[in-house]
Amino acid sequence: MTSHRHARSGADAPSTDPSTGSSPRWDGQRLEGRLLDGRYRIGPRIARGGMASVYEATDIRLDRTVAVKVMHPGLGDDEEFAARFVREARAAARLSHPNVVAVHDQGDDDGVVFLAMELVPGHTLRDVIAKESPMPPARALALLEPVLSALAAAHRAGLVHRDVKPENVLIATDPDSGSSRVKVADFGLAKAVSADTQHTATGGVLIGTVSYLAPELVVDGRADARADVYAAGVLLFELLTGRKPHEGESPIQVAYKHVHEDVPLPSTLVPGLPAYVDALVARATARDRGQRPADAGVLLHQLRRVATAVATGVREDPELVADLMPRPPAAGTLGAGTGELTQPLLRPTEVPPAVERGDTAAEPWDTGEMAALLGPSQAADAAAGSPPPAEHTRTVRVPVDHAAAPAPRRTRRSRRGLLALVLALLLAAGVGTGAWWFGFARWTTTPGVIGLDRAAAVERLEAAGLEAEVGPRAFSRTVPAGEVMATDPAAGDRVLDGGTVTVTISKGEELYDVPRLRGMTEDEAQDALAELKLEFGGSALTWSEDVPEGVVISSDPRPGTTLRPGAVVNLFVSKGRKPIRVKDWTGKDADTARERMEAKGLVVEVTGEEHSDDVAEGDVISQDPVDGTLFRGDTVGLVVSLGPELVEVPNVRASGVDAAREELEALGFDVDTRKAPGYLGLGYVFSQDPGSGEMVPRGSTITLTLI
Structure with missing residues (x-):
């Protein structure tokens, strides 16, 4: 097979294999330059993991840069694994949170099973640990807080990450503000928690990195939100100390330590850390998951209490330590009593035993799960391990009532003794048969029906010899409407043969439309939101010309x-x-006054125009109202000046000076006289300025020249 079919680009690539006539399957050759799904132009590879590689790519449809995660060749050929990959990608795509790497798309292009995700340029928390650890508690807590915020959102949505580790925490620096953005990646490998399964190991594949695996994942492969809490606690330990809490020459040795050894207190490696920081790590990494916070949201609350104490400089807080430190084992458990019973411990080369689930026997890991940690050769050796030596035994003290012990006496052989032995054996067999019947034979296992519609679920339950009862419907963010979202008993739990299993059908995601609130009072609007299970955030007051005060706009x-x-x-x-x-605006330009007031929404009317000797033409003589407060649409009246009143100058030439003066003054003019050159003393007007017929303002001066 030639390589060009695997490095194809757009329409140049053939759609079928010429030799077989079937679609070509990806065999792991280079993807750079290939156009996946007709949309994603693959660029350079930027990361490689155990199950997938990540490439920088260009979404040519939306013209944006994305990260494309491609499953390694061969994994996509496993239909069950690929189906789980697709199902979990869809669940992760519904998770929207500022600290979660968003999943945009998923597809399968000729055997290339991929996810298209948000590209977060920057570095990982592993790089920060390498450069800065051990780091001060304030810095460590600040880095872990957004991680827990993302995990808390996932846990609320019913998702467990299962692979929390520094490599899956991405840190990008905003070039404008210089601030860092922390985002958790790889929710595409998380499993949507449902009632039928919470197993991490599927088909022999153990999801998770051994250094961060919770003990219950190592022992029986079961995971819930507390497994993520444990991994987050290990992250905090590593940030504070720069080291992983459990190390070994092989993965199984590390897994062994997770099961049998507590995570050390960080202060044993970094002296001087506050005791409440130690307590927070101890609480999150308790081997008994019942002692851990129920989910990341609870741990986030506890982390913020510790961060507040650190920020305020508190060195000792016994009350906070008491609240956080895991409780010691109760009396009667390991180490209690006066007698001793030896019990072999798991050796680093042995198959870990299963945690007891309430049945009479524990189940070991299967070979596939062992291979996930050991590799095929070591797993085979471990599965056939020999009994542990004396140094790998532990002493368990149990109470012994010495007073009740009978005094030793000599026994003798007799037929009566033989009969008693036979009766005892028969009695033991009867008891064993009864225990088998009442403890196991009458019971069966609830089949998984999550994701089936009602009819298919009822059919499967009845085929298993069980009665199906449909309970009230419930909302679900992860299960589509009409499909089974939960059963009681849960899938895998024991139920009496012929017993009843209650099925809960999903109503789909609980969603509400924001109602029309305009015209309501603030209290009425808050009540309307509460009826739809929406939260009232706050009110912003703003001016409105048509909505009364106190009413929602x-x-x-x-x-x-x-x-x-x-x-x-x-x-x-x-x-x-x-x-x-x-x-x-009195005395100012009337046009400017109109423009400014109309811009504010006022109505300006010119109520009159008058002559004025004091106010220039076009300026405001008077205004109504002169000042004060108005509202949009109110009217302001202006009286505008026409300037001084003009009077025509009469002709007084050749008139006697007294007669001319009298006539001009009667018209409101001022009169000024002067003698003409060569004045003869006649007293007659020789000329006038302004001349006759000119229009001049009343009060102007008329100059008369006499002869």
Whole structure:
């Protein structure tokens, strides 16, 4: 097979194998330059893991850079594994959180099973540990807080990550602000928690990195949110100390230590750490998962308490230590009593025993699970391990009532003794048969029906000899409407043969549309939000010309937006009409006054025009109102000046000076006289300025020249 079919680009690549006529399957050759699914142009590889490689790619449809995660060749050929990969990708795509790497798309292009994800440029938490650890508690807690925030969102949505480790924590630096963004990746490998299975190991594949595996994952492969809590606690230990808590020459030795050894207190490696920091690590990494926080949300709350104590400089806080430190084993457990019983411990080369689940026998790991940690050769050796030597035994003290012990006496052989032995054996056999019947034979296992529709679920349960009862429907974020979301008893749990299994059908995700709140009072709007299980965030007051004071104008998000329960809705509430301060424009240009006041929403009317000797033409003589507060649409009246009144100058030439003066002064003019050159003393007007017929303002001076 030639390589060009695997490094194809767009339409140049053939759609079938010429030799077989079938679609070509990816055999692991280079992907750089290939166009996946007709959409993602693959660039350089930027990371490689145990099951997949990550490439930088260009989404040519949306013209953006993304990260494309491609499963290694061969894994995609396992239909069950590929189906789980696709199913978990869809579950992760529904998880929206600022600290979670978003999953955009998923597909299978000629055997290349891939995820398209948000590209987070930067580095990983592993790089930070290498450069900065051991680091101060404040820095370590600040780095872990967004990780826990992301995990808490996943746990609320019913997702368990199962592979929390520094390599899956990405840190990007914003070039503008210089601040860092922390995002958790690889939720595509997480398993959606459902009632039918919580196993991490599927088909012999153990998901998770051994250095961060919770003890219950090592022992019986079962995981819930507390497994992520354990891994987060190990992360915190590593941030504080720069070392992993458990190390060994092989993965199985590390797994052994997770099961049989507590995570050390960080202060044993970094003296001087506050005791409450030690307590937080101890609580998160308790081997008994019942002692750990129930999920990442609880651990996040505890971390913030510790971070507050660190930030305020508290050195000792016995109450906080007492709240966080795991409780010691109760009396009667390992180490209690006065007698001794030796019990072999798991050796690093042996198959780990299963944690007791309430049945009479424990189940070991299968070979596939061992191979996930040891490799095929070591797993085979471990599965055939020999009994442990004396140094690998532990002493368990059990109470012994010495007073009740009978005194030794000599026994003798007799037929009576033989008969008693036979009767005892028969009695033991009867008891064993009864225990087998009442403990196991009458019981069967609830089959898994999660994800089936009602009819298919009932059919499967009845085929298993069980009665199906449909209970009330419930909302689910992960299970589509009409499919089974849970059973009681849960899948894998024991149930009496012929017993009843209650099936819960999903109503789909619980969603509500933001109602129209405009016109309601603030209290009425809050009540309307509460009825739809939406949270009132806060109110912003704003001016409104048409909505009365105290009444809702709008909401954010807008009406009709579909939200999940608990989503926050903010309100914009009216402060009433916006007041407008009126300025006194008297003596100023009337056109400017009109423009400025109309821009504020006022109506300007010219109520009159008058002559004025004091106010220039076009300026405001008077204003009503002169000042004060108005509202949009209110009217301001202006009286505008026409300037001084003009009077026509009469002709007084050749008139006697007294007569001319009298006539001009009667028209409101001032009169000034002067003698003409060669004055004869006649007293007659020789000329006038301004001349006759000119229009001049009343009060102007008329100059008369006399002869």
